[in-house]
Amino acid sequence: MQALQWDGKELQLNTVPVPVPDSGEVLVRLTKAGICNTDLEILRGYYPFQGTLGHEFVGVVEQAEDDTLVGKRIVSDINSSCHQCAMCDAGNPHHCINRTALGIKGSDGAFAEFLTTPSANLVMVPDTVSDDMAVFAEPLAAALEIQEQVNFPAGVKIAVVGDGKLGLLITLSLIQAGYDVTLVGHHPERTERLGMTTLKFCSTAPERKFPVVIEATGSSSGFTDALNITSPLGTLVLKSTYEAPLNFNPAPLVVNEITLVGSRCGPMDKAVARMASGAIDPTGLIEATYPLEKSLSAVEQANVKGTLKILLTMP
Amino acid sequence: MQALQWDGKELQLNTVPVPVPDSGEVLVRLTKAGICNTDLEILRGYYPFQGTLGHEFVGVVEQAEDDTLVGKRIVSDINSSCHQCAMCDAGNPHHCINRTALGIKGSDGAFAEFLTTPSANLVMVPDTVSDDMAVFAEPLAAALEIQEQVNFPAGVKIAVVGDGKLGLLITLSLIQAGYDVTLVGHHPERTERLGMTTLKFCSTAPERKFPVVIEATGSSSGFTDALNITSPLGTLVLKSTYEAPLNFNPAPLVVNEITLVGSRCGPMDKAVARMASGAIDPTGLIEATYPLEKSLSAVEQANVKGTLKILLTMP
Numbered sequence: 001m002q003a004l005q006w007d008g009k010e011l012q013l014n015t016v017p018v019p020v021p022d023s024g025e026v027l028v029r030l031t032k033a034g035i036c037n038t039d040l041e042i043l044r045g046y047y048p049f050q051g052t053l054g055h056e057f058v059g060v061v062e063q064a065e066d067d068t069l070v071g072k073r074i075v076s077d078i079n080s081s082c083h084q085c086a087m088c089d090a091g092n093p094h095h096c097i098n099r100t101a102l103g104i105k106g107s108d109g110a111f112a113e114f115l116t117t118p119s120a121n122l123v124m125v126p127d128t129v130s131d132d133m134a135v136f137a138e139p140l141a142a143a144l145e146i147q148e149q150v151n152f153p154a155g156v157k158i159a160v161v162g163d164g165k166l167g168l169l170i171t172l173s174l175i176q177a178g179y180d181v182t183l184v185g186h187h188p189e190r191t192e193r194l195g196m197t198t199l200k201f202c203s204t205a206p207e208r209k210f211p212v213v214i215e216a217t218g219s220s221s222g223f224t225d226a227l228n229i230t231s232p233l234g235t236l237v238l239k240s241t242y243e244a245p246l247n248f249n250p251a252p253l254v255v256n257e258i259t260l261v262g263s264r265c266g267p268m269d270k271a272v273a274r275m276a277s278g279a280i281d282p283t284g285l286i287e288a289t290y291p292l293e294k295s296l297s298a299v300e301q302a303n304v305k306g307t308l309k310i311l312l313t314m315p
Numbered sequence: 316m317q318a319l320q321w322d323g324k325e326l327q328l329n330t331v332p333v334p335v336p337d338s339g340e341v342l343v344r345l346t347k348a349g350i351c352n353t354d355l356e357i358l359r360g361y362y363p364f365q366g367t368l369g370h371e372f373v374g375v376v377e378q379a380e381d382d383t384l385v386g387k388r389i390v391s392d393i394n395s396s397c398h399q400c401a402m403c404d405a406g407n408p409h410h411c412i413n414r415t416a417l418g419i420k421g422s423d424g425a426f427a428e429f430l431t432t433p434s435a436n437l438v439m440v441p442d443t444v445s446d447d448m449a450v451f452a453e454p455l456a457a458a459l460e461i462q463e464q465v466n467f468p469a470g471v472k473i474a475v476v477g478d479g480k481l482g483l484l485i486t487l488s489l490i491q492a493g494y495d496v497t498l499v500g501h502h503p504e505r506t507e508r509l510g511m512t513t514l515k516f517c518s519t520a521p522e523r524k525f526p527v528v529i530e531a532t533g534s535s536s537g538f539t540d541a542l543n544i545t546s547p548l549g550t551l552v553l554k555s556t557y558e559a560p561l562n563f564n565p566a567p568l569v570v571n572e573i574t575l576v577g578s579r580c581g582p583m584d585k586a587v588a589r590m591a592s593g594a595i596d597p598t599g600l601i602e603a604t605y606p607l608e609k610s611l612s613a614v615e616q617a618n619v620k621g622t623l624k625i626l627l628t629m630p
Contacts, residue, residue: 087547095547095571149572232402232410242565250561253577254553256410257464260575262568 002315003052003112004295011043013295016052019108021116027063028074028117032135032289033110035302035310037165037218038241039103043299046243047104054110054312055103058134064119075137077121077268078102078109094265111295113314123268126276135311136169136282137271143169144274145266146237147177152212155180159210161226163187165309166239167216168194169282174214175199176279182206184225190308194284205229216240220247232256239263285309317630318367318427319610326358328610331367334423336431342378343389343432347450347604348425350617350625352480352533353556354418358614361558362419369425369627370418373449379434390452392436392583393417409580426610428629438583441591450626451484451597452586458484459589460581461552462492467527470495474525476541478502480624481554482531483509484597489529490514491594497521499540505623509599520544531555535562547571554578600624 003016021027034056042049055078061069081088081096088096102117103109125134143166152158156179160171163185174181175196182200183191191199205225211234215226218240227248230236236258253260274280287308290298295312302310318331336342349371357364370393376384396403396411403411417432418424440449458481467473471494475486478500489496490511497515498506506514520540526549530541533555542563545551551573568575589595602623605613610627617625 092548233407238565238569241569245562246565247560247562250553250557250577253575254556255579256577257579258577260568260577262565262571262573262575264570264572 001113002292003108004054004292004299005052006042006050008050011296011299013293016112018114019116021063024065024118024120025116026061026069026119026122028059028076028115029062030057030059030110030113030115030314031073032131032314033057033312034135034139035298035312036139040299040303041241041243042104044243049104051103052108052110052112052115053103054112055101056135056138057110057115058125058131058137059110059115061122062114066119069119069122073125073134074122075125075134075268075272076102076117076123078104078138079265080107080118080121111292111312113292123272125272128278129272129275130283132283132286132311133275133281134272136275136285136309137268138265139166139169140173140274140280140282141266141268141271142166142239142264143173143266144270145263146170146214146239147173148266149261149263150212150235150237152179156212157182157210158212158214159184159206159226159229160214160216161205161222161229162216162218162240163190164216165285167214168285170214170216170239171196171199172280172282173274176274182210187306194282210234213237214239218242220244224248227252227258230256230258233258235259235261237261237263286311289313291315316428317607318423319369319607319614320367321357321365323365326611326614328608331427333429334431336378339380339433339435340431341376341384341434341437343374343391343430344377345372345374345425345428345430345629346388347446347629348372348627349450349454350613350627351454355614355618356556356558357419359558364419366418367423367425367427367430368418369427370416371450371453372425372430373440373446373452374425374430376437377429381434384434384437388440388449389437390440390449390583390587391417391432391438392580393419393453394580395422395433395436426607426627428607438587440587443593444587444590445598447598447601447626448590448596449587451590451600451624452583453580454481454484455488455586455589455595455597456581456583457481457554457579458488458581459585460578461485461529461554462488463581464576464578465527465550465552467494471527472497472525473527473529474499474521474541474544475529475531476520476537476544477531477533477555478505479531479533480600482529483600485529485531485554486511486514487595487597488589491589497525509597525549528552529554533557535559539563542567542573545571545573548573550574550576552576552578601626604628606630
């Protein structure tokens with residue numbers, strides 16, 4: 001099969017054997033995959049991963065120990081846990097000390113014709129969720145994780161700083177949940193594209209402060225903006241990955257007793273359910289779709305600043 | 316009266332009028348005061364304050380609308396609130412938008428013979444608490460604030476990074492509350508001086524991780540050590556003020572979904588109560604005591620790296 005692989009120096013579309021599922025795993029024939037900033041950061045050397053990239057995907061089960069799974073459209077949690085370490089024991093398999101993550105850590109990912117993943121990680125995709133939607137299950141789950149971690153009071157005013165792909169997904173998820181959201185960004189046209197009509201949009205950090213702020217820019221200046229608009233005793237959620245060290249004046253955080261919450265992967269099942277019910281439709285984020293054989297060009301476009309979601313389709 | 320004053324350029328012991336209390340305020344004759352790192356940071360230009368320095372003190376009420384207060388030994392909350400803004404309305408007067416803070420913001424402080432403070436801010440000092448103890452009420456309250464903010468599970472293992480004045484007070488307060496504390500620092504002799512026999516001491520960041528970590532070094536490298544020893548889903552409390560911008564790789568914070576809690580001033584009444592009961596005795600932190608007239612030399616010694624608490628006594 002074809003697989004887009006990174007060897008630490010070069011990105012190449014290689015011909016490799018179809019992977020063989022281990023015990024407890026299924027073989028998935030991939031349908032579509034999405035390029036994420038984390039993929040681009042791996043290529044820039046910020047993560048030590050080598051192998052087949054890609055962790056946003058939808059596919060069909062090709063081979064499984066449980067026959068009833070074969071032929072099912074699925075997405076999959078990207079984290080595989082050992083179920084034996086202290087974090088797993090404490091009910092936090094996403095923080096398993098020995099975890100692997102598809103296309104990120106210790107496990108080949110989704111920019112290929114097939115991948116293997118534990119059957120326990122599968123989430124079924126209902127017919128009402130198209131492939132173009134389902135490919136957003138992983139990043140939408142990451143957006144929804146914020147609501148899992150922080151106990152927002154009803155009606156609280158929330159600011160999202162950053163209108164890139166992740167900032168927009170977070171904003172969509174918060175608006176759908178009924179929150180009063182202000183998005184600080186540079187691309188008001190993107191909010192229209194996603195049908196977010198109830199949103200307040202600011203092109204610079206507003207004067208007022210918010211009890212809850214989500215930082216989704218991935219830059220120190222964006223972080224500083226976000227910190228400065230967080231109310232005393234407020235909560236600032238750090239959702240981005242950062243390419244460079246974070247550099248900021250921590251005095252407002254200490255003096256105003258702000259709580260900063262780091263946030264990563266989230267509940268895939270809830271992401272699929274929100275899309276299945278029609279509550280959230282992220283497909284307005286799609287900028288272009290390339291066949292796997294043109295995946296090098298796809299990555300090139302994804303690397304252009306300001307590009308929204310680039311998808312790959314598999315043969 | 317004599318007052319140690321900072322005009323933004325120079326520190327001088329000036330002769331100034333005894334302050335006149337406003338309505339609702341008392342006049343306090345100061346007995347002792349402590350030099351805090353925040354005072355030194357004001358002198359280095361990190362805060363815009365000008366006037367009489369000092370916010371750690373004990374004194375005796377000299378003049379008050381309520382006669383029964385006169386002659387009482389007191390400490391005082393350093394924050395004065397407007398009781399009218401949104402933060403005050405919400406029951407958070409320490410985060411009053413219009414607040415002043417003795418010797419830090421908009422209000423003359425305690426390196427003088429007298430100061431004025433709202434009678435509502437007074438905390439009575441019982442006879443069992445000496446002046447040398449009472450002068451620690453403000454920084455001990457700041458240390459206790461951590462237990463007000465974070466809901467520690469019983470028996471949780473806590474690491475404190477930094478064995479300066481604040482780190483040691485935090486450690487004392489946590490040990491007294493029965494927690495299993497590991498102190499990461501460079502001065503094991505200081506823990507003996509404070510009678511902390513149940514403590515674990517490490518001179519470098521330990522290999523193991525802790526569900527709760529307190530960062531009290533005030534440096535980016537100390538912060539990075541603290542972040543690296545915080546368990547996934549753990550809590551890192553940021554207690555220091557920082558002279559320089561904080562610079563660190565935020566990936567562990569995001570990936571491990573760590574909560575970072577900024578922490579400032581705390582409950583003065585609880586600080587006094589813990590000392591009154593004999594539970595906490597911070598007087599082992601005192602390195603030297605100077606008369607107010609030698610306060611310039613006192614500040615000079617306080618500025619020497621590694622110096623513990625320097626006190627001033629008033630005439």
